[in-house]
Amino acid sequence: MFLLTLVSCIKAYEPKFKDNAIQKFVVQGMVNNQEGWQYVNISISSSLTNPAYIPIEGCYVEIIDDENNKFELEEYEKGKYRVWMSQEYLMIGRSYKTRITIPEGDILESSFDQMPAGPEIDNVFYEVKDLPTNVPDEWIKGIQYYTNLKANDEQSRFYRWQITETWEYHSAYPKEFYYDGEINHIFPPDYSDYYCWTTKKVDEIFTLSTNGLSENQYNRLPLHYVKNTTEKLSVLYSFMLRQIALSESAYQYWDQLRINNTIGQGLYSSQPLAIKGNISNISNPELEILGFFQASSETQIRIFTPPIENLELDFSNKCSPAILRLGLTEITPDMYPGWLMEDRGQPTMELMNYECVECTLRGGKTQKPSFWP
Amino acid sequence: MKKLILLFLIWAFISTINAQNTNEVFLNLDLTESTFSAFAKEVEKQSAYHVLYHKEWTKEIKVSITKDHISVLEAFQKALLSTDYKVSIYESFIVILPNQELISQLPNYNPPETEEIIEEPTQPSSAFMKGRKADNIKITVGNSKYPIVGRKVKVSGQVKDIQSDHGVEGATVYIAELKKGGITDANGNFEMQLPSGKYNARIECLGMEKINCQIQVISDGKFHVQMQKANYDMKEIVVYGDKQMSIRDKDPGLEKVSVKNIKELPMMMGESDIIKVSEMLPGIVSVGEGAAGLNVRGGSFDQNAFYYNNIPVYNTSHMFGFFPAFNADVIKDFSIYKGYIPAQYGGKISSIFDINARSGNKKRYTAHGGISPIAGNLTIEGPIKKDTASFLISGRSSYSDWILKQVNDYVIRNSKASFYDLTASLNYDLPKTQINVFGYLSQDYFKLHDINTYWYSNKGISANFGHQFNSSLRGDFSLSGAEYQFKTIDNQLESAAYEHEFKVGQYDLKADFHKVFNEKNSIDFGINGIWYDLQRGDVLPSGQQSLQAPVHLGNEKGLETAIYLSDNYKITPLLELNAGFRFSAYSAFGPKKVYTYYENGPRDERNISDSLSFNSGEAIKWYYFPEFRASLNYQTDEFGSIKLGFNQMHQNIFMLNNTITVAPNSQWKLSDYHLKPSKSYQISLGVFRNFPKGGWEASAEVYYKDTKNYTEFKDGADFLSSPLVETTVLQGDQTSYGIEFLLKRSGKRFGGWLAYTYSRSIIKVDGGEKWNQINQGDSYPSNFDIPHVFNAIINYHISKRVTFSTTLTYQTGKPATFPTSYYYIEDQPYLDYSKRNEYRIPDYFRTDISLTIEGNLRKKKLLHSSFIFSVYNLTSRENPYSVYFTKEEGSISSYQYAVIGVPILTATWIFKLGNFDAN
Numbered sequence A: 001m002f003l004l005t006l007v008s009c010i011k012a013y014e015p016k017f018k019d020n021a022i023q024k025f026v027v028q029g030m031v032n033n034q035e036g037w038q039y040v041n042i043s044i045s046s047s048l049t050n051p052a053y054i055p056i057e058g059c060y061v062e063i064i065d066d067e068n069n070k071f072e073l074e075e076y077e078k079g080k081y082r083v084w085m086s087q088e089y090l091m092i093g094r095s096y097k098t099r100i101t102i103p104e105g106d107i108l109e110s111s112f113d114q115m116p117a118g119p120e121i122d123n124v125f126y127e128v129k130d131l132p133t134n135v136p137d138e139w140i141k142g143i144q145y146y147t148n149l150k151a152n153d154e155q156s157r158f159y160r161w162q163i164t165e166t167w168e169y170h171s172a173y174p175k176e177f178y179y180d181g182e183i184n185h186i187f188p189p190d191y192s193d194y195y196c197w198t199t200k201k202v203d204e205i206f207t208l209s210t211n212g213l214s215e216n217q218y219n220r221l222p223l224h225y226v227k228n229t230t231e232k233l234s235v236l237y238s239f240m241l242r243q244i245a246l247s248e249s250a251y252q253y254w255d256q257l258r259i260n261n262t263i264g265q266g267l268y269s270s271q272p273l274a275i276k277g278n279i280s281n282i283s284n285p286e287l288e289i290l291g292f293f294q295a296s297s298e299t300q301i302r303i304f305t306p307p308i309e310n311l312e313l314d315f316s317n318k319c320s321p322a323i324l325r326l327g328l329t330e331i332t333p334d335m336y337p338g339w340l341m342e343d344r345g346q347p348t349m350e351l352m353n354y355e356c357v358e359c360t361l362r363g364g365k366t367q368k369p370s371f372w373p
Numbered sequence B: 001m002k003k004l005i006l007l008f009l010i011w012a013f014i015s016t017i018n019a020q021n022t023n024e025v026f027l028n029l030d031l032t033e034s035t036f037s038a039f040a041k042e043v044e045k046q047s048a049y050h051v052l053y054h055k056e057w058t059k060e061i062k063v064s065i066t067k068d069h070i071s072v073l074e075a076f077q078k079a080l081l082s083t084d085y086k087v088s089i090y091e092s093f094i095v096i097l098p099n100q101e102l103i104s105q106l107p108n109y110n111p112p113e114t115e116e117i118i119e120e121p122t123q124p125s126s127a128f129m130k131g132r133k134a135d136n137i138k139i140t141v142g143n144s145k146y147p148i149v150g151r152k153v154k155v156s157g158q159v160k161d162i163q164s165d166h167g168v169e170g171a172t173v174y175i176a177e178l179k180k181g182g183i184t185d186a187n188g189n190f191e192m193q194l195p196s197g198k199y200n201a202r203i204e205c206l207g208m209e210k211i212n213c214q215i216q217v218i219s220d221g222k223f224h225v226q227m228q229k230a231n232y233d234m235k236e237i238v239v240y241g242d243k244q245m246s247i248r249d250k251d252p253g254l255e256k257v258s259v260k261n262i263k264e265l266p267m268m269m270g271e272s273d274i275i276k277v278s279e280m281l282p283g284i285v286s287v288g289e290g291a292a293g294l295n296v297r298g299g300s301f302d303q304n305a306f307y308y309n310n311i312p313v314y315n316t317s318h319m320f321g322f323f324p325a326f327n328a329d330v331i332k333d334f335s336i337y338k339g340y341i342p343a344q345y346g347g348k349i350s351s352i353f354d355i356n357a358r359s360g361n362k363k364r365y366t367a368h369g370g371i372s373p374i375a376g377n378l379t380i381e382g383p384i385k386k387d388t389a390s391f392l393i394s395g396r397s398s399y400s401d402w403i404l405k406q407v408n409d410y411v412i413r414n415s416k417a418s419f420y421d422l423t424a425s426l427n428y429d430l431p432k433t434q435i436n437v438f439g440y441l442s443q444d445y446f447k448l449h450d451i452n453t454y455w456y457s458n459k460g461i462s463a464n465f466g467h468q469f470n471s472s473l474r475g476d477f478s479l480s481g482a483e484y485q486f487k488t489i490d491n492q493l494e495s496a497a498y499e500h501e502f503k504v505g506q507y508d509l510k511a512d513f514h515k516v517f518n519e520k521n522s523i524d525f526g527i528n529g530i531w532y533d534l535q536r537g538d539v540l541p542s543g544q545q546s547l548q549a550p551v552h553l554g555n556e557k558g559l560e561t562a563i564y565l566s567d568n569y570k571i572t573p574l575l576e577l578n579a580g581f582r583f584s585a586y587s588a589f590g591p592k593k594v595y596t597y598y599e600n601g602p603r604d605e606r607n608i609s610d611s612l613s614f615n616s617g618e619a620i621k622w623y624y625f626p627e628f629r630a631s632l633n634y635q636t637d638e639f640g641s642i643k644l645g646f647n648q649m650h651q652n653i654f655m656l657n658n659t660i661t662v663a664p665n666s667q668w669k670l671s672d673y674h675l676k677p678s679k680s681y682q683i684s685l686g687v688f689r690n691f692p693k694g695g696w697e698a699s700a701e702v703y704y705k706d707t708k709n710y711t712e713f714k715d716g717a718d719f720l721s722s723p724l725v726e727t728t729v730l731q732g733d734q735t736s737y738g739i740e741f742l743l744k745r746s747g748k749r750f751g752g753w754l755a756y757t758y759s760r761s762i763i764k765v766d767g768g769e770k771w772n773q774i775n776q777g778d779s780y781p782s783n784f785d786i787p788h789v790f791n792a793i794i795n796y797h798i799s800k801r802v803t804f805s806t807t808l809t810y811q812t813g814k815p816a817t818f819p820t821s822y823y824y825i826e827d828q829p830y831l832d833y834s835k836r837n838e839y840r841i842p843d844y845f846r847t848d849i850s851l852t853i854e855g856n857l858r859k860k861k862l863l864h865s866s867f868i869f870s871v872y873n874l875t876s877r878e879n880p881y882s883v884y885f886t887k888e889e890g891s892i893s894s895y896q897y898a899v900i901g902v903p904i905l906t907a908t909w910i911f912k913l914g915n916f917d918a919n
Helices: A248-262 B002-022 B036-046 B072-079 B126-131 B259-264 B274-279
Strands: A009-012 A025-032 A036-044 A060-065 A070-077 A080-085 A095-101 A107-110 A123-128 A142-150 A158-170 A175-179 A183-190 A195-201 A206-209 A217-227 A236-245 A279-281 A289-305 A338-343 A346-351 B026-035 B050-052 B062-071 B085-090 B093-098 B137-141 B153-161 B172-175 B180-183 B189-194 B197-204 B211-217 B221-227 B254-258 B304-308 B331-337 B351-357 B366-371 B375-385 B389-398 B416-429 B433-448 B452-470 B473-490 B498-518 B521-535 B538-541 B555-572 B575-589 B592-597 B608-614 B619-637 B640-651 B653-656 B667-670 B678-691 B696-713 B729-745 B750-764 B788-797 B802-811 B819-825 B828-833 B844-854 B863-872 B880-888 B891-898 B904-913
Touching: A025 A095, A025 A107, A025 B819, A036 A060, A036 A070, A036 A095, A036 B819, A060 A080, A095 A289, A107 A289, A123 A289, A142 A236, A158 A217, A158 A248, A175 A346, A206 A217, A206 A248, A217 A236, A248 A289, A248 B828, A248 B880, A279 A289, A289 B819, B026 B036, B026 B072, B036 B050, B036 B062, B036 B072, B062 B072, B072 B085, B072 B093, B137 B221, B153 B211, B172 B189, B180 B189, B211 B221, B274 B331, B498 B667, B521 B667, B555 B667, B828 B880, B828 B891
Parallel strands: A025 A289, B050 B093, B137 B211, B153 B221, B304 B351
Antiparallel strands: A009 B891, A025 A036, A036 A080, A060 A070, A060 A095, A070 A080, A095 A107, A107 A279, A123 A142, A142 A217, A158 A195, A158 A206, A158 A236, A175 A183, A175 A338, A236 A289, A338 A346, B026 B062, B085 B093, B153 B189, B172 B180, B172 B197, B197 B211, B254 B331, B331 B351, B366 B375, B366 B904, B375 B389, B389 B416, B416 B433, B433 B452, B452 B473, B473 B498, B498 B521, B498 B538, B521 B555, B555 B575, B575 B619, B592 B608, B619 B640, B640 B678, B653 B667, B678 B696, B696 B729, B729 B750, B750 B788, B788 B802, B802 B844, B819 B828, B844 B863, B863 B904, B880 B891
8 A cells, every 4th residue: 555654665585485385286278259269278386496387288178168068178389278169159158167187187177257248448548657766856757558448237347458569679770791801791781680579468467347336437547657768669669458358256366466466565565365266176176276267258459659759768779889999800700790880881990789780689589570560 | 874873872871971970960160268058059059959067067168169060079079178077968968977978867857746647738848858758757547535446447548749749659558567568559549457556657659759657556547648759760660660569469461651661762753652662561562663553462453452541542653653642741651451351341352551641730830842853742731729620731743744755755755744632631639539531632644645645533532530438439430432533545546546434433431349348358340331333434436537436334333331340359468369250241233234144155245145124223133241350369478479360351343454564544343243242261370579689570471362253354355345344354263372571670770671472373264164264274373473572671870860771672573475386377477375474574673772861950940851862773674564576577576675774863852841850
C-alpha cells in the first residue's frame, strides 16, 4: 500500500533458502474459443539456485470437454503438447479439462473450467507520461499504454491481458568500408545487418475484475510503460495485445501471480502466497501441482506506434568508433574485418566496433516479421 | 554529521563524569569580604541546598571568592580554609561543624507530641518536612477515652505527596514489631488490623523520603502522613513501587510502569512513548518500525485492551506507530496485566493496559510543555477549589511535516501528515469520595501524494466515581463512551478508486467493589456491561471516473455483560491465594440479515442455503463464558517468592487484518452468528527474588497459553468486497508459550534492566477439509512469533542534572513466506512459495542513546528547562521490515525493505513553571 515512508531504504538481499524444495509438476494449458492449436505444457519446477525450464517428455495428454469429447495432444516440442480443435468443439459456456499421464505413471487432472464470453478489445491508446524518481526534478520519460474494456452482462467479469512487443531498430551504419590487410569497399553498401526486429513478451501480468464495479466496463486500465531510454520507439514500435476473458477461478490464479510479483515493498503489504491452481495428482493426491488449465475466449489486436514527436529519445546504439592515431596498422589480423567510418564516399581513419554495423549484436533478428508493414 | 553528534555526546559524557567527581552543583560567585551568612544565602539562592550552621561560630569569618563555575564543596572549603570548621554535604543540606565532618545523620528534630490524629498541614513547611526525617514522630490512633482491648483495632490511613497532595500509591507501611505491613492503593489509602499498643512504623515509597514514626494504637481510627519527594532519585528507572512490592504483591505477569520510566528512554523524534517502554519488558514485542501496536505473550494486537482512565482506545499510535497516541506528560502510571488477570477485567485475551492519567495540581496553577522536532505539547493544570478540586488540560500537535520533505522519494516528498491529541481531566476529591471526569481526543491525517488518504480518530469520555462507604467497603463506578473511526480514500486506480469510512463505538458501564473482612480476607466483586456499535461503512466510488460499485458492509451491535467475584485470602502469613470467578454473556444484536451455508462446502456466496432475519434489539446468538481466575503467591523468605497464576479469558471483538502489520484502516468485527468469540486459558509460574544490597531484583516466569476460535484470514482475503466476513476468514487454534527473565536494578546511580524472552506463537487452522484449512491444516508461526528477544535499558545518572540512557534491542526476525522454487508459465519465470511463515527475515537489532540535561537546580525560579538529545538507531543498521521478491527483465531479484536505515537525532526542549521538582 505504502511504497515508502520516511527514511526508508531498499537494498538487495540474498536469503538463505532451505534446500528442501520438492520438485513439483507444472502444468499450464489453455483452450480458447478460436479454431486452431490448443496447448498444454508440462514441466517440473527447478531449484532457486539453478533456475531452468525442465520439460517432461513422453506424456499422454488429453483435453476433455463436458460432453466427454476427448482430444489427444501430440508433443511438438520437448514438454509442449498441442491439438488442433475445430470451431464446433469450441463453444462458449462449455467446460474443459485436461488429463495427463506422465511417463512414471502418475495421472494429473485439472478441474473443469468453463469457457466464458468476452468482448472485442475496445480501445488501446497511449499518453506521454513522466514518472517521478527518487532524485528531485529528475523524471523518467516515456509513454504509458492504456486499454478500455466494454463488456456486457453476458460476458465475463474477469480478464487478463498479455502483451508481446516487437520493435524495429537500426544499426548506426551500413557495411561499406572494411580493412583486412587492405581497404575493401562494398558498393552499394550492405544493409543486410542494418535492419533488425526484436520480439519479446512483456513480463508484467495485467488483470482486471469488474466484479466490484457497477458496470462490466473499465476505463484507462494501465498496460505497460515504454521508457525513452530504450531503442523501442526509435523506428517503429508494435505490440500484440491479447485480451483473455477468464473464469473466476482462472482470474484468481492470475491475479495472485500478479500480486506475488509486486507486493512486499511497503508498510502495509501482505505476504506472498503459495498459489493453488486447479490441477491435482490423482495418483498421489498429497503431491501439489503448480499451474492452471484454463478455458478462455480471446481477442487480439496489433498496435503500431511510430516515433513520437514530443518525446525525445535518450538511448545508446552502442556504436563508439575509435580514431586510429597510428593508422590502419592498429587493426591487427584478429580484428579483421575492421569496419571503417565513411565520409563523403571515402573511408576515414575511424574504426567502428561491430555493434555499429551488426544490429543483431543488440539482441534482435534481421528477419522482418510477417506482420511488419 | 553522524560523527559530529557522536563526538558531542562523548564530550558531554566525559566532561560530566569529570564534573561529578568534585560535586554536581556549580556556583558563580563574586564576593569580597562578605559575611558567612551572606555567602550561605548566596549558595542557597543558586542551588537547592540548605546551609546549616551556627551563627555564633561563623560571625568572624569573611569570605572572598570571585570565580565562575566553582563547585559547592570547593566554595565552602575555600571559605573555611583558615578556620577549624569542616563542611559536609548530606542530602540537600550543607552542614558546618567545628573540627569534624558530619558522621552519620542530622541531629534529631523534636516536634511537639500529638495526642490526637495529626492534622495534615495545608502548606508544606520546611520544618515539617525536616521533622519527617527524624525517628520520633508520634501518632496516636483512636480515642483514648474508649480504648479497645481484646480484639484487633482497624487502623486506616492515607499517605499523600506533600507537594501535589495526591495519594502515594505503592507505599509500604511496615510495623517492625509485628513484621507485618500494608501497601497503599492507587489513592494512597491503606488499612491494617493491629492489636492495640505502641509500634515503630516505617513508611517507604521509592522516590519519596522515608518516614519513621511511632504509632500508638488505642481504638479504630485513621491518620494521614505526608511524604516528600526524594530529590536524589528523581531520575530513576523503576518498575513502580517499593522493592518489596514484586515479592509480596506482584501478580505473575503484572508490570507496573511509572511515568519516569517512560520519560527517560531515548525517544524517536523526541516523543516519550509508553508503548515503546512496554516493548522493552519481557513478553511484549513489536514486529518492527512502523508497526502500530504490540503483541503480548504471542497474542495478536487486537487481543490487548487499552484503557485510558477507563476509556477504551482502539488505535494507540500516531503516524503509523512512530509516535504514541498517549501524551506521557499526562500519564501517572500504567499497569500491564499479561499473566494473571484479575476477575475485574475481561473482554480481551492477551493483556490489559490500564493507563492512569494524573489529576491536576490541587495546590497551585502550573504549566509545562515541550517542543520536539515534530510536535509541541502544553499542559495546564491547577486547583478549582484548593485541596479539593483540580483541572488538567493537555494538548499536543504536530506542527510540521518537514521531515517528509527530506526524503528521497517523490511520493513521500509530496505527502502530508499531521496529528493532534487533547486530554482534559477534572478531579474532585473529598475524604470519602473521588470524582473524575476525563476526556480524550486524538486525530491523525496522512495523505500519500495523490494515491491514498488516511484519517483516523479516537475520542472518548469517562466519568469515574469512587466512594468509601465505610472503613471496609469501597466502590468504584465508571461510565464511559469511546469512538474510533477512520476514513480511507484510495485513488491508486482511477476507475476503481474508492473511499471507505468505518466507525466503532464502545460504551462501558462498570461498578467495582472492594470489601475487607479482616486482615486476611478481602473480596472484590462487581458488574460491567459493554455495548458495541460498529458501523462498518460503505465502500463508495471516489472521483468522477471511478466505476467502483458501492458495497454496504453493514452495521453491527453487540452486548457484553459480566459479573465477577474474587477473594483474596492469606492462608498463612507466607501464602496468599486470589481466586475469582467471572461470568459473562455476549450476543450480537439485530437488525441483521444472517445467511446460512451448506455444511459440506466452504462458506461462500455460492453455498448460501438460507437466510435469517433479526429485528432491531433481537439477540442473534448468545454465548456464555464462565471464567476462572486464580493466583497463588508463596513467599519463600523475606526476599523471594513463587507465584502461580491461572486464568480463562474470552474476546468478542477482533480485527480484520491481512497485512504484515496492523494498518490504520484495519476494520474491527464483532463475533456473530458464524464467528465465535475466541476463548483462551493461560497458566503461568513465576519466581521473584530481591537482592536489596545492590538494588537488584530478578524474576523468571514461564507461561503456556491456548486460544480457541482464533480468527485468521484466508489466502487472498479481501475485507472490502463483501459484507460477509465469514466467507473470508476461518477460526482455528493459537498456542503460545515462553519463558521470561528480567534483571533490574533501581535506586542506584547506575541502573536499568535486562530482559530476555524465549517464546513461540503458533497457529493451526484445520477444519478437516481443504476448504476450511489454512496452510493445508498444518500449524505455522504467527506473524508475531519472535522466539528470542533481548532488551536492555541502561541509565547512568552522571550527576543530579545529567542522565545518560541507552537502550539495546535484539529480536529474531519475524516470520515470512519465502520462495522455494522456480517454475515457468508461458515462458516466464515465477516463484513457488513456501507454506505460511516458513522462513524468517533477518534479525532485528537497534541501539538508541539519549542525554537528558536538566536546567539549574535553583529552588526559586520561574521556569525549569530540560533538554533531551537522543539518537535513534545509533548504529544506522538497516533493520529489514520485509523481504520481497520481484521480477525484473525476466529474472527474479530479492530485496529487503527497511523503514529506517539511518540514525535519527532529535533535540527536545521541555519546560515547566517552577523548579525542577515542581509538579
